[in-house]
Amino acid sequence: MKRGIIHLYKIDILFLDREFEHDVYELIKAFYPEAEIHTLYDEAEAGEYDLRFRVEREDETYKISYDRRENVTAGFTERKGVASADVIGEDKLTVKDPHALRKENKDALKYALYQLLVKLTGRTLPWGNLTGIRPAKLAMGMIESGMKNTEAAREMREKYLVSPEKTALAVTIANREREILKDIDYENxxxxxxxxxxxxxxxxxxxxxxxxxxxxxxxxxxxxxxxxxxxxxxxxxxxxxxxxxxxxxxxxxxxxxxxxxxxxxxxxxxxxxxxxxxxxxxxxxxxxxxxxxxxxxxxxxxxxxxxxxxxxxxxxxxxxxxxxxxxxxxxxxxxxxxxxxxxxxxxxxxxxxxxxxxxxxxxxxxxxxxxxxxxxxxxxxxxxxxxxxxxxxxxxxxxxxxxxxxxxxxxxxxxxxxxxxxxxxxxxxxxxxxxxxxxxxxxxxxxxxxxxxxxxxxxxxxxxxxxxxxxxxxxxxxxxxxxxxxxxxxxxxxxxxxxxxxxxxxxxxx
Structure with a gap:
């Protein structure tokens, strides 16, 4: 692969399982915001790349592997790695809710992918593996479900890997929002x-x-x-x-x-x-x-x-x-x-x-x-x-x-x-x-x-x-x-x- 003076880092994501395609793409993009990212669905589509992720599901396991090519003095070297997350079946859920099942599996996959990306890049993100636009809504939902502030904060830090500073911000805002909206009639x-x-x-x-x-x-x-x-x-x-x-x-x-x-x-x-x-x-x-x-x-x-x-x-x-x-x-x-x-x-x-x-x-x-x-x-x-x-x-x-x-x-x-x-x-x-x-x-x-x-x-x-x-x-x-x-x-x-x-x-x- 020829390298010019300016080279845009190129990432391929090969999706052999597309169930959480959007979430995987958004989390990788958060770690590599300036990269040129291509999504692929067939091995035959592959071209030149600097970093490739491969997303697949094997029986009861989601697997994300990567292959990174680095330009060093002696030529190219390749580094490989893998992250995996267990698929959660309906038998493991206390509530038989397909939406809850999907969310649990998505969260497990994003948790594993985030850990892999941290190792790859050597850095963390302030909002952890959250890629949605409404962190305070997540915190508010936890509090409205009966969690104490400390419990909601722990869940954000441990399950979603949000930094302590951003966790405190989200929980603080969720509580102020609840107070401001207390007289609003949501239903009518x-x-x-x-x-x-x-x-x-x-x-x-x-x-x-x-x-x-x-x-x-x-x-x-x-x-x-x-x-x-x-x-x-x-x-x-x-x-x-x-x-x-x-x-x-x-x-x-x-x-x-x-x-x-x-x-x-x-x-x-x-x-x-x-x-x-x-x-x-x-x-x-x-x-x-x-x-x-x-x-x-x-x-x-x-x-x-x-x-x-x-x-x-x-x-x-x-x-x-x-x-x-x-x-x-x-x-x-x-x-x-x-x-x-x-x-x-x-x-x-x-x-x-x-x-x-x-x-x-x-x-x-x-x-x-x-x-x-x-x-x-x-x-x-x-x-x-x-x-x-x-x-x-x-x-x-x-x-x-x-x-x-x-x-x-x-x-x-x-x-x-x-x-x-x-x-x-x-x-x-x-x-x-x-x-x-x-x-x-x-x-x-x-x-x-x-x-x-x-x-x-x-x-x-x-x-x-x-x-x-x-x-x-x-x-x-x-x-x-x-x-x-x-x-x-x-x-x-x-x-x-x-x-x-x-x-x-x-x-x-x-």
Whole structure:
């Protein structure tokens, strides 16, 4: 195999048993985030590789073996190894539940694979062998089943190999979430998400259904009209249920003009009513989309929480990632919101942005501390396939991306100094450093919708282009999704179809 100056580490995973294919792939990817990973299903498909895993099942045993080729002075050497996990049969389970059986076998396989990967790489992961996005949901489930905090923590450390620090974080958040949600009616309640898919510009790392406002501004009225139709029809579908929270996100909702915001919020109020809401959030989002007139328009409605999201307070990074606003605009937008009486303002930050080291993160945190928001959400950069940073990765391959436990500890320390504690967390694929996103908030300032969407306790009905509704039913045991099309033109022209999709799903599952 020829080696050039730049060689992308190549990993093959040969699946001769595919029962837990996704879980095996995700765990290997977590240890080798920069590698080129190929999945194979036939020995004949094999090509050149640096490391190959072979996944198979032999009678009552799962077996994962590896073959690693190393380029040394004298040529290639090969190192081999194997991990195995016993298959748990129904006779070994006290509860004859196929879902429980599958979970036990999956956990056993991931435990064995994790130990193998630790030996291979010489390192551990902060979240152990957990590859899902909701660690706090796991902790909450244990506590709700009757476990004490200490018992849940032990299970996370010993069964899932989570670090003591992350275990403590998950258990702490699970308990705060339970307290915040104690008055929410899971069985009869639901939440509403409304998406505005336009942004002043598209950020380098963004993979959401967002479109440049300049291209679409002549059709925003049409979009709002279609959205208002979906709002009215959805309100009719959800009659008899309790609306707990509303979250208007995007994109950037404040790309809409003041009269469009009023039309949207008037329609919402007329269709659903604003009485009895536990929370009503609007992401003001990009500082360059915020004006006094827009904030005044929003203040005419019972909105309880907004976001002003800088992502970073380093101008050179803002320019690099395509934010196209200034640090000063962030400050101005924040102070304007305070002047107009907003008393629950969130700010989103991203750590691991290209070129940012811990000193730059510290500079951002110092400036956020001066502004004193009511909550702060710290995201670890996750570069998804749809992001320009990934699509054009050859152009950006020389950028440095730094995230580590020291940076995460610094964000937590700053949050505590501002009187905030952690209240929700979630993880994403391809996160730099294999860390997490954490929401911090002062007392009574936590984002209730954020917890509900992560913990999957009740239906979330999503309206607008790219909206993905989660229908939670059967006492939280089942979830079905209903998708809206992402393309704005298709959403506008096919709005009746989007409404019918919801009608069919609600009638069937709720």
């Amino acid at each position: 309640g639901y939440s509403l998400y409304i998406g505005i898919p336009f942004c002043p510009s598209i950020c380098l790392y963004c993979s959401f259904s967002s479109y440049p406002l300049k291209v679409w501004e002549k059709r925003t009225d049409e979009y709002v009209e279609a959205l208002c139709k979906e709002i009215r029809e959805t309100a009719f579908l959800m009659q008899g249920r309790k609306l707990d929270t509303i979250y208007i996100g995007g994109g950037t909702p404040t790309t809409l003009l003041p009269h469009q915001l009023r039309k949207l919020l008037d329609t919402l109020g007329e269709a659903f009513g604003y009485e009895g809401l536990a929370e009503f959030t609007i992401e003001a989002g990009r500082p360059d989309s915020i004006t006094r007139e827009k904030l005044q328009a929003i203040r005419e409605y019972p909105v309880t929480r907004i976001s002003v999201n800088p992502q970073t307070m380093n101008q050179e990074t803002l320019d690099l990632i395509g934010r196209r606003h200034t640090v000063e605009q962030t400050r101005e937008a924040f102070y304007l919101a305070r002047e107009l009486g907003y008393d629950n303002i969130n700010m989103d930050l991203i750590v691991g942005l290209p070129g940012e080291d811990i000193s730059m993160v510290e500079r951002t945190l110092e400036q956020i501390q001066e502004l004193a928001p009511d909550s702060m959400t710290v995201h670890s950069l996750a570069v998804k396939r749809a992001a320009r940073l990934n699509i054009f990765k050859e152009k950006y391959q020389e950028m440095s991306f730094e995230n580590n436990q020291e940076i995460m500890d610094l964000t937590m320390k700053t949050a505590y100094e501002m009187g905030m504690g952690p209240y929700y967390l979630y993880r994403q694929k391809n996160m730099k450093g294999n860390f997490e996103n954490v929401g911090y908030a002062k007392v009574d300032k936590a984002g209730i919708y954020n917890i509900l969407i992560m913990e999957e306790k009740q239906p979330i009905i999503a309206l607008g282009a790219g909206g993905s509704s989660k229908l939670v039913f059967d006492h939280g045991k089942r979830i079905e999704r209903v998708e809206n099309v992402k393309d704005v033109s298709n959403y506008i022209s096919r709005i009746d179809e989007m409404i019918q999709r919801k009608r069919t799903a609600v009638d069937k599952w709720l």
